[in-house]
Amino acid sequence: MSKNLTKREEDYSKWYNELVVKADLAENSGVRGCMVIKPYGYAIWEKMQAELDRMFKETGHSNAYFPLFVPKSMFEAEEKNAEGFAKECAVVTHYRLKNDESRPGKLMVDPNAKLEEELIVRPTSEAIIWSTYKSWVQSYRDLPLLINQWANVVRWEMRTRLFLRTAEFLWQEGHTAHATKAEALEESEKMMHVYADFAENFMAIPVIKGLKTESERFAGAEETYCIEALMQDGKALQAGTSHFLGQNFAEAFDVKFANQEGKQEYVWGTSWGVSTRLMGALVMTHSDDNGLVLPPNLAPIQVVIVPIFRTEEELAAITNVAHELMGQFKSLRISVKFDNRTTQKPGFKFAEWELKGVPVRIAIGPKDLENGTFEVARRDTLTKEIIAKDGAVSHVSGLLEQIQKDLFDKALRFRDKHITEVNSFEEFKEVLETKTGFVSAHWDGTAETEEKIKDLTKATIRCIPLNRKEEEGICVFSGAKSVGRVLFAKAY
Amino acid sequence: MSKNLTKREEDYSKWYNELVVKADLAENSGVRGCMVIKPYGYAIWEKMQAELDRMFKETGHSNAYFPLFVPKSMFEAEEKNAEGFAKECAVVTHYRLKNDESRPGKLMVDPNAKLEEELIVRPTSEAIIWSTYKSWVQSYRDLPLLINQWANVVRWEMRTRLFLRTAEFLWQEGHTAHATKAEALEESEKMMHVYADFAENFMAIPVIKGLKTESERFAGAEETYCIEALMQDGKALQAGTSHFLGQNFAEAFDVKFANQEGKQEYVWGTSWGVSTRLMGALVMTHSDDNGLVLPPNLAPIQVVIVPIFRTEEELAAITNVAHELMGQFKSLRISVKFDNRTTQKPGFKFAEWELKGVPVRIAIGPKDLENGTFEVARRDTLTKEIIAKDGAVSHVSGLLEQIQKDLFDKALRFRDKHITEVNSFEEFKEVLETKTGFVSAHWDGTAETEEKIKDLTKATIRCIPLNRKEEEGICVFSGAKSVGRVLFAKAY
Structure with a gap:
């Protein structure tokens, strides 16, 4: 399987595109620029979501949901803020299809169902959210508003690549409102640290924390904090941004509050987001010519057990041992899969799980049963060792922690060598x-x-x-x- | 607070609309027919999502994500299946805005950025998903495909009501593909049972399981299983549907597989979904003239502690006891809030938490400290009791279970009396x-x-x-x- 993967040295870009598809992370859809995130890729995204969501809640944020559509006039209100990308976007102009009388079986847009005002599919939600905050904020007692949204957004990109740049992508967008400048600045810096913590300690991706220059800043921001990662081909990737918005959106949408002295002031804002782009960063930080390499924290399957057998009796005996192991792994909350397919040979399975980046592989054959041993292979180093059955689960548990750490250290060495x-x-x-x-x-x-x-x-x-x-x-x-x-x- | 709520007997519909807004569940947005789900409402939806997601995974399903847009031609392919609602939908015709030269500060749709083919914002995802399954399914070994998606969908409803009928809503949609008719039928029936289990045991809403008649069926389905609930005003609410699609979508999108004998056959399909509509069912099943009544399983805050105090010393003493209680509740994974605001009086707080449906309220005053007691109030029955401090947490824990059960029993009695x-x-x-x-x-x-x-x-x-x-x-x-x-x- 892995033999069909282009080598990184040959063509890094091609390697990436192939790997994302072959490892079942995502694929292009029948809709221009939009991807399908396949179950295996989505399971990784779900792990990112769960951890980020936990971190957001721990820092006092709540989730909410705002409309997919933004009326054109709301963009006009924030026009000066949105000049950057807001114009390349999907525009809804009609609300009905009808049968095309002249072409049986075909549909057409009903010209009588034209919207009075066009709706934009959100490229980001500052406009719709700040227009809502206007009615949520009256007094300093209503502040801070610490809200996050998990959502899909659409930006009409001309050249797209799976995860890295797609017309539709999934993300989270935090939108907070504060009584003071200092508090909003603190929030935007805090969320950059949350992102860095997540990238480094959960995804094993070292990042540099910094500020964007004015030209690279989000159009509506007065300051943009970012985390920057380095991919294996020596190109940088912006992995997350956190914006201090000043009072820009408060002014554009007239969001004021009565301070403790009863005076009206504009609210101070922040926004911050990370997206499915992180999936691309994950692939390009750790993976190799054999396929994905997943940090144990993000691996949908952390351990795969492959039986080596010739007869049904052998398989039955191995299955007993495997089930015992699986029970122990599950009690440690380690996700484990027993690949007992009889339609595929062990070599095929090895290559498949290598391609899919499962951190640890345990092979069990008849000899292992005799000797009370297992063969344990690490995906990241491609090294193998024979370990004793007794204590195997705690050994593997420690190994998973080690792999998580080693992947970060390796990426850090690479990154530091490339500054x-x-x-x-x-x-x-x-x-x-x-x-x-x-x-x-x-x-x-x-x-x-x-x-x-x-x-x-x-x-x-x-x-x-x-x-x-x-x-x-x-x-x-x-x-x-x-x-x-x-x-x-x-x-x- | 609750005094401002219309009584159910007076105007049930008005009561509902007011309650959804006043209890901070949701509100109408600046976009016609689209709602904002507020943090408190979204926290309830998140609890529903988490439990449903767990149930779907336990029954072998994986999540994935498919594009928001469906090209018009894909709808034509399933035209015979989609006649029902597919025509009232949001249509994207352009991909760019530009400055309107004749009106400074205004934007207009760029006429040069017209899409070759219109894109429909998904009203449901059968078309885009089955067009994807075509390449995922070759052999019987690729089946079954058991996939679920959490997503937003849009149907251009003319008359909308918060949660019950909105242009955009959130839902999950399961889409499965099977090798045999029997297996697909079993799947669609199974998911109806999952929904019923969820509604009854998690939401405390009794439901009747049944089949839709042909006229009430989803257009592309050969059989539609449903769960039907009864609201307090005697109107029914369809709380979830599970469709057996036969080979309809497989034929429309040419999804075939080689069976064990190597012969090509069309795949058998199912689809099933529940949506934010369940939030409406929740409100209309349990709530009363004082506000929301939430089953403990769904309550973002299960227990609220309100201190009754005059002096700072009293508050400090009560705070000590409250923190002790909170620690014990948290170790039992019971979510608890200590409402120590000094800006509001106890009476105001009581009314507010009643409005928001917190199942149990504990009031602690100086006398309670003396006597080693608390006052415990049940939201569902509006009854109070004095309990001893010792064993209070396990008492309340038992009470939460009792409330969950009582709410179901009460709703069941009401429902059965109304058949x-x-x-x-x-x-x-x-x-x-x-x-x-x-x-x-x-x-x-x-x-x-x-x-x-x-x-x-x-x-x-x-x-x-x-x-x-x-x-x-x-x-x-x-x-x-x-x-x-x-x-x-x-x-x-």
Whole structure:
């Protein structure tokens, strides 16, 4: 099975596209730019959702649900905020189909069912949510509003790729409202930390926390916090953003509150989101030429047991042992699958579970029964060991924790090896062309320089790292003064 | 607070509309026919989702996600199946807005961005899912496909009511494919039982299991199983349906498989769904003139503790006791809220939590501290008792179970009292006008009679109950022979 997968070195992009489909994560649908998330891929997304949802609730947020459609006029209200992407979007103009009299069996849009006002399928929900908050907020007692929504959104992307860029995608969007600027700033920074914690400790993806430059910011934001990850091909991927919206949306939708002194003030806002794009980051951070590599936290199946047998008696004896094991795994909440298909050979099964990234494989043959042993294989390192049956479950449980940790450490080493400090534009270009990864360089702080560098190299400023050291320097491009390095990279 | 709520006897419909809004379940949005599900309402929906999801997985189903949009041509393929509601739907015709040059600050649909083929916002997903299954199914080994989707759907309803009938609503839709007719029939019947189990044991709503008549069936189905509930005003509400689709969608989308003999056969299908409509059923089954009454299983807050105090010292002493209680409740996974607001009086808080349907309220005052007691109030019966502090938590835990059971029993008694056997059309009409509820009557089995009865009385056949007794009789309308009674009612 894995033999059919393109090697990463050959064509990374092709490897990715093939892997997403072959590992049963997702596929393109009959609708342009929209994907089908298959059960195996969706099971991974559900694990992300459950953990994020837990983290959001632990930090005081509640879920709610707002309409899919946004009337055109609401976009006009936030026009200055939404210039970025709001215009490439799906527009509903009619509300009925009818039989096409001239073509039997065909349907047509009923021209008599034209909407008075067009509805936009939400590309993001600031407009509809802030227009709702207007009636929810009267006094400082109604604040803060800490709300999250799990939803589908649509942006009419011309060039799409499974998970990374699709016309419809799934995400969560937090939208909060606060009485003070300080509180809203704190919230937006806090959610960036929540995302970083999730990415690193749950997905085993190291990220750099930082601020976006003005040109890379969300159009309605005064500050955008982000987490940036590095993929195996040396390209960066924005894994989550958290926006401090200032009073922009409050002004656009007239959301005011009476403060403790009874004076009317505009509310301060934040919004923050991560999406099914994280599935792409997951694949491109850990997987290899044999297929997916899943961190145990995200694996729908954490352990697969493959019986090696020739006769039905052998299978029966192995099945007994396997069931015993499964009971023990389940009591530890470790998800385990016994692949007892008789239609496939062990080699086929090994390749299939490798392709699907199951972290640990246990093979049990007649000899193992004799010796009281199992063969345990790690997906991430492709190494095998023979372990004793006694204590096997606790051994594997420890192994899963180790794999989770090792995957993060490995990705961190790779990432750190691919951050290169440069002090001239020649170096800058050379690193981007050869070593790739993040280029840490002084920048003069102007959008003009940022734009020129982008035109010349396709590299953008991924972020101004929060933990950067103060360091006087000279912009690699303009030679003007700089107070610290920023991270450039080509990005997804 | 509750004083402002219309009484059920006065105007049941108004009571419902007011309660949904005042109890913070949902509200109408700025988008015609679309609702906002508020955090408190959404928390209830999340509990329903979690339990249903657990039940679906326990019965072997996996979740997946399919596109929001369905190309018009896919509807044409299933045209014969979709005649029912597919035509009243949101149609996307364009994919871009642009600035309206003639009206500064305004947006317009870009006429150059017209889609070649219109996209329909899914009213249900049979078309898009069966067009996907075509490539997923080749051999009997690929079957059964047992898939569920949690999603939003849109049906362009002209008259909408919160939860009961909205243009956009949330639901789950199961779509399964099987090798044999028997297996698909078994699946559709099984899911009806899952729904009934959920409604009765989780939501405390008694339901009647039955089959729809041909006229009331989903257009693409050969058989529709349903669960029917009875609301307090004597109107029925269809709470869930499970369809046996025969080979209809397999034929429409050419989904064939090679059977064990290698012969090509069409696949057999089912689909089944419940929606946010269940929120409406929940409200209309249990609530009263003081507000919501929530079964403990569905209550976001199961126990609220209200301190009765005059001084800060009293509040501090009560807080100590409350925190002790809360720790004990949490260890039993009972959700508890300590309402220590100093901005509101106890009476206000009592009314508010009554309105929001919190099953148990514990009031603690200085006297209780002296005596080692609490005052415990049940929301469903509005009764109070004084209990000893020792053993209070296990008492309340038992009380929550009792309330869950009592709510079901009460609803069941009401429902059973409102099933009336009639043997003439005069009786039939009289019951519908006076006692309301389900009318159990003989029917000749023809769509013609069904239609005439509907025209004359607005009552429809809710179902042919699965457990009806064989009984020869005479149709109340036509006088023709009948082999058993069916249930008529006016319905939501």
